[in-house]
Amino acid sequence: MTETGDDLPPGRVAARIVAHLNAGETEAANELFEDYASEDRYHQTLYPVLFDAAEEYHDTGRPAEAVSVMRFVVEQYPDGNAAKEALLYSLFLLRAEAGKADRLMLDEMGVLLDELEGEPQNPAWIQLISTQYWIDRDRPREAKRAFEQFESEWNGRPSYLASYVTEIERWLQTNA
Structure with missing residues (x-):
């Protein structure tokens, strides 16, 4: 061997x-x-x-x-x-x-989000990551759109995301 x-x-x-x-x-x-x-x-x-x-x-x-x-x-x-x-x-x-996120990480995340966008049956959490991505890029309008899509698809699971979702909602209410 x-x-x-x-x-x-x-x-x-x-x-x-x-x-x-x-x-x-x-x-x-x-x-x-x-x-x-x-x-x-x-x-x-x-x-x-x-x-x-x-x-x-x-x-x-x-x-x-x-x-x-x-x-x-x-x-x-x-x-x-x-x-x-x-x-x-x-x-x-x-x-x-x-x-x-540092710039290289954001760039890599952006490429992955672009590649996965529009794929059938993407999990809702991808839109939550997209929301954070746009927040990190200082683009609140895009973050709000991604979050709205996330909310329309999210069924409350996994439940451990709830506090993070609440934090994002507060940020968007203040900044978007």
Whole structure:
């Protein structure tokens, strides 16, 4: 069995890819992915395992690591809207942790929002992220439009968004 051979189970390969990403070794992660995923059947087996790794980072309050993994997933699977949604959400959590978004983060979020806009059955929270994006860009009218769309689609779930939604409503009443 070789170190990077396609005879390794996807979980072990994904763990090594994630370890490379966490160490800032993107090139090594790419090489390992390419070695393992050269056949389509292996390419597809890594997607859910990498996605789960990012989700675990979310669940343990580590959005920066989730962003790193999801960027990699989006790069390797550019047609996957679920991966783009997860990356957008990861960036949103990272932005919330930082208290504000830097320009590069906003640019990346804007690209993802543009790519996801108009996709059928987008979750309502994407419009909430869009609202925050426009607030961060100091564009209150666009923020208000995005928030109105969010409100028209949101069913109150997940309920943990309620306090954030109230905070956004107050901001919009004052600034839009």
